[in-house]
Amino acid sequence: MRRRAAEYRRPVRRRFSYWIWGLLGLFSIAALVMFVIHHKHEDRIEPPKNTSIVREQFPREGLNFTEEILSVTSFARQLSDQMTLAKAYVIIAKEHNNLQLAWDLSSKIRNCQLLLSKAAMREQPITLDEAKPLVKGLSSLIYKAQDAHYDIATTIMTMKSHIQAIEERANAATVQSTAFGQLAAEMLPKNLHCMNIKLTADWHGNPVLREIAGEKKNSPRVVDNNLYHFCIFSDNFLATSAVMNSTVSNADHPKQLVFHIITDGISYGSMQTWFIENDFKGAAIEIQNIEEFSWLNVSYSPVVKQLLNQEVRAYYFGSSEDPKSDAKFRNPKYLSLLNHLRFYIPEIYPSLEKVVFLDDDIIVQKDLTPLFSLDLHGNVNGAVETCLEAFHRYYKYLNFSNPIISSKFDPQACGWAFGMNVFDLIAWKKANVTQRYHYWQEQNNDRNLWKLGTLPPGLLTFYGLTEPLDRRWHVLGLGFDTNIDNRLIESAAVIHYNGNMKPWLKLAIGRYKPLWERYVNHTHPYVQNCVTS
Numbered sequence: 001m002r003r004r005a006a007e008y009r010r011p012v013r014r015r016f017s018y019w020i021w022g023l024l025g026l027f028s029i030a031a032l033v034m035f036v037i038h039h040k041h042e043d044r045i046e047p048p049k050n051t052s053i054v055r056e057q058f059p060r061e062g063l064n065f066t067e068e069i070l071s072v073t074s075f076a077r078q079l080s081d082q083m084t085l086a087k088a089y090v091i092i093a094k095e096h097n098n099l100q101l102a103w104d105l106s107s108k109i110r111n112c113q114l115l116l117s118k119a120a121m122r123e124q125p126i127t128l129d130e131a132k133p134l135v136k137g138l139s140s141l142i143y144k145a146q147d148a149h150y151d152i153a154t155t156i157m158t159m160k161s162h163i164q165a166i167e168e169r170a171n172a173a174t175v176q177s178t179a180f181g182q183l184a185a186e187m188l189p190k191n192l193h194c195m196n197i198k199l200t201a202d203w204h205g206n207p208v209l210r211e212i213a214g215e216k217k218n219s220p221r222v223v224d225n226n227l228y229h230f231c232i233f234s235d236n237f238l239a240t241s242a243v244m245n246s247t248v249s250n251a252d253h254p255k256q257l258v259f260h261i262i263t264d265g266i267s268y269g270s271m272q273t274w275f276i277e278n279d280f281k282g283a284a285i286e287i288q289n290i291e292e293f294s295w296l297n298v299s300y301s302p303v304v305k306q307l308l309n310q311e312v313r314a315y316y317f318g319s320s321e322d323p324k325s326d327a328k329f330r331n332p333k334y335l336s337l338l339n340h341l342r343f344y345i346p347e348i349y350p351s352l353e354k355v356v357f358l359d360d361d362i363i364v365q366k367d368l369t370p371l372f373s374l375d376l377h378g379n380v381n382g383a384v385e386t387c388l389e390a391f392h393r394y395y396k397y398l399n400f401s402n403p404i405i406s407s408k409f410d411p412q413a414c415g416w417a418f419g420m421n422v423f424d425l426i427a428w429k430k431a432n433v434t435q436r437y438h439y440w441q442e443q444n445n446d447r448n449l450w451k452l453g454t455l456p457p458g459l460l461t462f463y464g465l466t467e468p469l470d471r472r473w474h475v476l477g478l479g480f481d482t483n484i485d486n487r488l489i490e491s492a493a494v495i496h497y498n499g500n501m502k503p504w505l506k507l508a509i510g511r512y513k514p515l516w517e518r519y520v521n522h523t524h525p526y527v528q529n530c531v532t533s
């Protein structure tokens with residue numbers, strides 16, 4: 001309205017008499033503006049029309065001030081609302097170095113608080129006379145802040161960033177806690193599925209690829225214990241690619257690295273094609289298909305037996321599941337046999353002495369070869385502990401009401417994480433770790449010890465065989481915790497997107513997504529094709 005007044009001024013400027021008219025007009029507009037503003041204030045402080053309601057709800061004796069503040073019509077409510085707004089403007093004013101306004105607002109807020117606490121003490125509602133000067137004063141300051149100094153854009157930007165932070169946190173909580181979140185984390189996004197199909201078609205259509213794969217399989221580097229061996233068990237080629245790319249990109253001598261990938265039958269072709277067609281700085285790569293592991297069968301592994309068990313499958317999948325389909329090859333993360341392969345590493349690689357196990361939802365940021373020379377003090381598993389701030393102790397994962405657990409384990413024992421583990425395979429075989437794992441799986445046939453996952457059996461299997469590593473080797477939580485310290489992330493050798501908000505999903509936490517994306521080649525024709533289609 002003010003701006004329009006200024007525009008009206010120009011055409012009536014030509015002659016003196018017009019000038020007077022103009023001034024008069026201006027005054028009347030100004031008066032109108034004042035009236036509107038004033039009227040607005042009057043609106044706000046006007047007593048509620050049906051006062052009998054107010055009287056009935058708030059008898060003079062023993063007023064409940066919480067209810068008074070929550071009441072739509074009370075002055076206490078108006079004052080506290082205005083105070084909230086004023087507090088926001090104090091922050092904005094301070095950010096813009098307008099200390100006078102910040103001080104004015106703060107002193108009004110103080111007066112407001114004083115009045116509210118006075119009313120609460122005497123247990124009587126605030127009256128019109130008490131509220132009027134404060135409401136007016138605050139309104140004019142807020143008006144000043146809104147109009148005179150801080151353009152709406154700034155305010156909106158500031159508010160928006162606050163709201164975004166809050167929303168992201170709320171979103172994280174929802175995604176993390178719902179079954180939908182779990183499901184969404186397991187599903188391959190459409191573009192990834194699209195790339196999978198193209199790569200698989202290439203694999204079947206191009207005999208040269210299969211020849212190259214055959215040659216790579218017999219490379220002597222795959223069994224050379226002078227090299228550094230990593231294993232990744234995954235059905236997601238893009239995630240695996242990011243893990244490998246980040247590992248070789250940060251390695252001092254990438255040619256000395258060997259990656260052992262195991263995937264399922266559906267993903268095997270796309271894995272092979274992707275890793276033949278892309279360059280990983282000369283690192284050796286071996287890719288195997290879990291369906292060809294005939295030794296991993298019902299008679300050997302209680303996990304395979306349990307996966308095929310009708311009752312257990314009903315528990316995991318619900319009753320609608322087709323009993324004829326093979327549980328082994330279904331995707332649900334916890335069930336997937338790929339997930340349990342970590343307990344069979346010496347069986348899969350009988351000639352290797354030491355490996356670093358990597359999950360597919362991590363990114364490597366430093367050279368990992370020093371891990372291989374760490375002294376594990378005779379232990380089998382090097383891992384970071386997770387009980388430092390959080391309460392990730394054994395009692396959280398296991399059923400200590402059960403005597404099998406409570407007689408053998410300390411409920412306060414510190415938990416540790418899978419995702420980046422150094423395994424000494426010689427010590428593993430000496431301690432019969434796989435046998436221990438089988439023992440615990442058999443004990444848990446009725447799911448009385450733990451419900452789901454690989455960590456609880458891991459905690460039991462590697463109990464007393466785990467060497468704690470410096471936590472900077474492996475920083476966790478990027479798939480659910482929006483508040484991880486940036487310095488911690490920067491200092492980490494490995495960052496882990498554990499949780500449902502995986503970096504390749506829309507659900508990903510915005511702040512951590514670029515750390516993953518920079519290890520994906522976005523100029524690859526399939527990446528581009530599948531994103532646009």
Ligand SMILES: *[C@@H]1O[C@H](CO)[C@@H](O)[C@H](O)[C@H]1NC(C)=O
Nearest residue numbers: 049050051052053054055056
């Ligand atoms: C005011 O509220 C009372 C109680 O709810 C009701 O009986 C009365 O009709 C209302 N009066 C007006 C004018 O709305």
Ligand SMILES: *[C@@H]1O[C@H](CO)[C@@H](O)[C@H](O)[C@H]1NC(C)=O
Nearest residue numbers: 062063064065066067068070
């Ligand atoms: C005041 O009202 C609130 C909300 O209705 C209620 O939770 C609280 O217990 C009440 N306090 C007293 C002292 O009655």
Ligand SMILES: *[C@@H]1O[C@H](CO)[C@@H](O)[C@H](O)[C@H]1NC(C)=O
Nearest residue numbers: 294295296297298299300301
């Ligand atoms: C099952 O696995 C064991 C060893 O793990 C092997 O000796 C046996 O031949 C396998 N059975 C079948 C049917 O493949």
Ligand SMILES: *[C@@H]1O[C@H](CO)[C@@H](O)[C@H](O)[C@H]1NC(C)=O
Nearest residue numbers: 399400401402403447448449
């Ligand atoms: C824990 O173990 C006890 C003893 O076997 C059993 O009765 C109980 O149901 C178990 N609790 C859960 C949650 O499985």
Ligand SMILES: *[C@@H]1O[C@H](CO)[C@@H](O)[C@H](O)[C@H]1NC(C)=O
Nearest residue numbers: 428429430431432433435436
């Ligand atoms: C491992 O198993 C073998 C054969 O079953 C047994 O002789 C050996 O004592 C076991 N070692 C340990 C540490 O339990």
Ligand SMILES: *[C@@H]1O[C@H](CO)[C@@H](O)[C@H](O)[C@H]1NC(C)=O
Nearest residue numbers: 245249278279518519520521
């Ligand atoms: C590996 O990461 C680099 C960036 O560090 C990127 O330029 C390259 O395209 C990536 N390679 C693949 C195969 O994604």
Ligand SMILES: *[C@@H]1O[C@H](CO)[C@@H](O)[C@H](O)[C@H]1NC(C)=O
Nearest residue numbers: 277278279521522523524525
């Ligand atoms: C990304 O992929 C394209 C196509 O396969 C390739 O030409 C290019 O060299 C790759 N870029 C990097 C940095 O690896």
